[in-house]
Amino acid sequence: MNGHSEIRRMTSGTSVNRVDGKLKVTGAARYAADFHADGLVYGFVVSSRIASGRVLAIDASAALELAGVLLVLTHKNRPQLPVFDGAWKDRVAPGGMPFVPLWDDRVWYSGQPVALVVAESLELARHAASLVQVDYERSPHRTDLNEALADAYPPSQEKGGFDPPPAPRGDAHAALDKAPVKVDHFYSTPAEYHNPMEMHGCTVVPDARGKLTVYEKTQGVANTRQYLINAFGLAHEDVDVISHFVGGAFGSGLRPQYHLPLAVMAARDLKRPVRVVLTRQQMFTFSHRPMSVQRVALGADHDGKLRAVIHEAVSETSRYEDYCDVVVNWAGQLYACDNVRLGYMVSKLDLPTPSDMRAPGAAQGLFPLEVAMDELAEALNVDPLQLRLVNYAQRDGNKNLPFSSKALRECYEQGAARFGWQSRPLAPRSLRKGHELIGWGMATGVWDAMQNEASARAELSADGRVVVSSATADIGTGTYTVMTQLAADALGLPLEQVEFRLGDTRLPRAPVEGGSWTVSSVGSAVHAACTRLKAKLAVLARQHDAAFAEQSGEDVRIEGTDVRFDVVPQRLPLADLFTRAGIDTLDAQVTVTPHDKQEAYSMGTHSAVFAEVRVDEALGTIRVTRIVSAVAAGRIVNPKTAGNQIAGGAVWGISMALHEYGQFDHELGRPMNHNLADYHVPVNADIRDIEVIFVNEHDDIVNPLGVKGVGEIGVVGVAAAVANAIWHATGKRVRELPITLDKL
Known part of the structure; x- marks a missing residue:
């Protein structure tokens, strides 16, 4: 077996240390709040103290009197925004109508942002935020799911984007009644919070023409850019989103959170770079795993064979949006049973909309x-x-x-x-x-x-190095490493000759990193792009060197800075090949979609x-x-x-x-x-x-x-x-x- 086969065997399927590990442990990895820009200012969110009601008045005079305080943004003075409607709900993962900060005077939940204070320093912005006085009109609120069970209803597909559970099969209730052995109980799970180590935050940098470069904590830069395009009526070329490293997300980064539009509003108003980072306490004022009350009833014969499965769940959602996890479907898939009934409902509480949380x-x-x-x-x-x-x-x-x-x-x-x-x-x-x-x-x-559909590009330089790229994310899962392995495996190269780049909307489009589909989706695109690059290299070598004219594309190899074929002793420097072909680099880009089978x-x-x-x-x-x-x-x-x-x-x-x-x-x-x-x-x-x-x-x-x-x-x-x-x-x-x- 030649050395190249050995390299391929050692990359994919082998335990490899993280290629980005050194950057992280030495502090060289930069997160959303680590990027600096000249003239950078800082925003601090003022959070609602009531759970339901309206904002009657906001007095920001004491804050604005402080030297260095630049802006107090409220629903009264925010920039005009396009009307949010259901037409673009499918463009923001997960589906549904996301909360729009500072849209009007309505307070939907405690902790909701009601103002953003922007100042020359973070400390000043935080102090000034404490001086903002907000008067409220309180309304009755409800935050206990047990008190809302009687008001549960099937979630709306229009408002939440979730499919109904599978249709019943057989007659589960009759089968349960007849089953000689049965269990039938209620179970409950509480609200859980994502709490990644890195708090949600962003750095928004406008240029002289108004184009935005957004450094954001996100599980999908393309998703975030589409949100900003829709929310602010921007052109596609008006915004780039960058997220090279994410300090954990667990689903909280699938949907843009409220800090992002607030920072963009302030940056466009001031025409200066703005950074907004939430506090740990404010991390409890948006996405979370919803609390649930569930009934599971099982009926079986004396030999244990299931005759009835009933799984019904009620979980919380917000006042302004229907959200529902796929809680009960697993019961109809995991065990063989002819009589199954599954159902889920939601109850509205005065809380922020729950969201996907690891294995939602x-x-x-x-x-x-x-x-x-x-x-x-x-x-x-x-x-x-x-x-x-x-x-x-x-x-x-x-x-x-x-x-x-x-x-x-x-x-x-x-x-x-x-x-x-x-x-x-x-x-x-x-x-x-x-x-x-x-x-x-x-x-x-x-x-x-x-x-899911995903795209990737592979580019070969004359020095034998290959840069592979896709606008996916690495939320700590090892995406950098695995994609590097897959690329090296496809090309027959050692890992050291391959670099994988991600987290930038200027790269080939990829889905959000979530649902355990990243290696399946982006990995397939990376493998395909590298395979195509290898085939293009073989064609190029056969066209420009007679020694390779009759060789199979499968046998082409990159060795150091040379190209060769397995059964031919000659080598051709890549630099010479590229010169003959009149190119500086060789690249291939591929989009891979799920197969109909x-x-x-x-x-x-x-x-x-x-x-x-x-x-x-x-x-x-x-x-x-x-x-x-x-x-x-x-x-x-x-x-x-x-x-x-x-x-x-x-x-x-x-x-x-x-x-x-x-x-x-x-x-x-x-x-x-x-x-x-x-x-x-x-x-x-x-x-x-x-x-x-x-x-x-x-x-x-x-x-x-x-x-x-x-x-x-x-x-x-x-x-x-x-x-x-x-x-x-x-x-x-x-x-x-x-x-x-x-x-x-």
């Missing part, structure tokens, strides 16, 4: 489903894993389609073997060590495998999660001591970065099970724990052993690369596995997250 819908929807399966296993006195195997679905019942691939059975097998599940006693409170009760629980995870299949990732907990019998304190997550996600390009994604998801699942809880003061209508001291997330001492297994899975349907993505699947099912382990340890079933001492 699946994270909170699989919790009740997988706990209910555990409760059914308890009622049947069978092993929870065996119950899942009895009801293993060979087809997607929602779509009545076969799976493109599904190695879930192998996930169960390998995960259980690694965990030692065969030694688990059925009865709860059977295992203990000293004063701690030990419990073992498991759950299934599932997420869609998706591909995907429509005949259901495509998804699957996992089996096993958890061990220890519960202090006297104190009720809980320790998660082991997690084993076995994942089937097609081809794994970089096991190291992918494994980190799954392990990080497991940490988040533990956090969901035991820690995270947006607690509200319903009198004031706002979250009380809007900081990282009171909003609990795991620390190092809370996390013990996490083992990730990637189950071999081949899939030539999902995309040309056979990859499925792992960003979401890691968190799905973990909270349920922990909850089930707590029941196995204690005999106490808790159906409300998070599981805290008072509930246990």
Whole structure:
């Protein structure tokens, strides 16, 4: 095997350190609030103190008297904006009508921006903002979902852009009544907040002609530019958006948040660069995972075969927009059953619109489903894993389609073997060590495998280096690294000769980074662009050097600064070839779209999660001591970065099970724990052993690369596995997250 085949084998499918790692650890990576411009000024948001009502008056005189305060922007003096209507709702992910800051005097929720103070320094802007006096007319508000359940309604596709759940199949209610064994309970999940390390912020730089360069924290620069074009009536060439590095987003960067239009308004008004960065407290005044109340009812025969599945959910939405996660659909897909009824509704609260948060819908929807399966296993006195195997679905019942691939059975097998599940006693409170009760629980995870249209460009220079680019994002997932690997793999080059560029609207268009589709979509485009570049190089070499005239394009190689073919000893310097061809560089750009054959299949990732907990019998304190997550996600390009994604998801699942809880003061209508001291997330001492297994899975349907993505699947099912382990340890079933001492 020649050296080039060896290089290809070492890049894709191999654990590789992050190519951007050095930039991050040395501080060279620049984020949205790190870019400087001459004349830069700073904006600070004034937030509403009421949850519902109207702004009667804003007195900014005290702030404007301070030297260095340049502007106090309100709904009274903001620039004119185009009328927002539903015509462009599909251009902003996720769909729906986003909140428009300073649109009028209406207050929709506590923390809503009611003014922006702009000053020569951040400290001055923040101080001046404290001097702005706002008078309100209060209206009654409601922020407790339990008080709004009676007013729940099916979400509007026009206002929210979400499809209804699959139509019922069979008669689930009749089948449930007749089933000899059944469970039927309500479960609830709280509001959870994204809390990435990097707060949302942007630096907006106008030039002398009014063109804007926007450095923004976003999961999709093209999406953000389209928002600005629509919101401000700009021409396409009037704005560029740049986002090279993102300090975490988890879905909060899919939709532009209110700091962005505020900064653009101020920059256009002052004709100066403006930076607006939200505080940690203000990070609790927009997107979050919606709180939910869910009913899951399962009916089964004595042998465990499911006869009825009912999953219904009510979640929150805002007063001004319908938002609904896909919470219940998984129940109709994951297990084989002829009688299934799924439904979701929303209730309006005086809160900001929720938004996608890592594994939206699946994270909170699989919790009740997988706990209910555990409760059914308890009622049947069978092993929870065996119950899942009895009801293993060979087809997607929602779509009545076969799976493109599904190695879930192998996930169960390998995960259980690694965990030692065969030694688990059925009865709860059977295992203990000293004063701690030990419990073992498991759950299934599932997420869609998706591909979107994406473009990429590959450019070869005379020095043998290749620059590959696409306007995608890297929100900490390892996009820089994986795309570099895929490009190197396609070209037969070492990683050091390949550079991948992203996060700039001047690059080929790519979808937002979300939904676990980036490697599937952008990776396919990168591979195709590099393959085409290699073919163009072969054509060029055959045209301009007689020694290569009869050679196959498959055999062309780049070695250092030369081009050669496998069976020909001659080499030709790239510089000489380009000179003969009259070019400086050679490039290829490709757009890849999903193949029609995907429509005949259901495509998804699957996992089996096993958890061990220890519960202090006297104190009720809980320790998660082991997690084993076995994942089937097609081809794994970089096991190291992918494994980190799954392990990080497991940490988040533990956090969901035991820690995270947006607690509200319903009198004031706002979250009380809007900081990282009171909003609990795991620390190092809370996390013990996490083992990730990637189950071999081949899939030539999902995309040309056979990859499925792992960003979401890691968190799905973990909270349920922990909850089930707590029941196995204690005999106490808790159906409300998070599981805290008072509930246990």
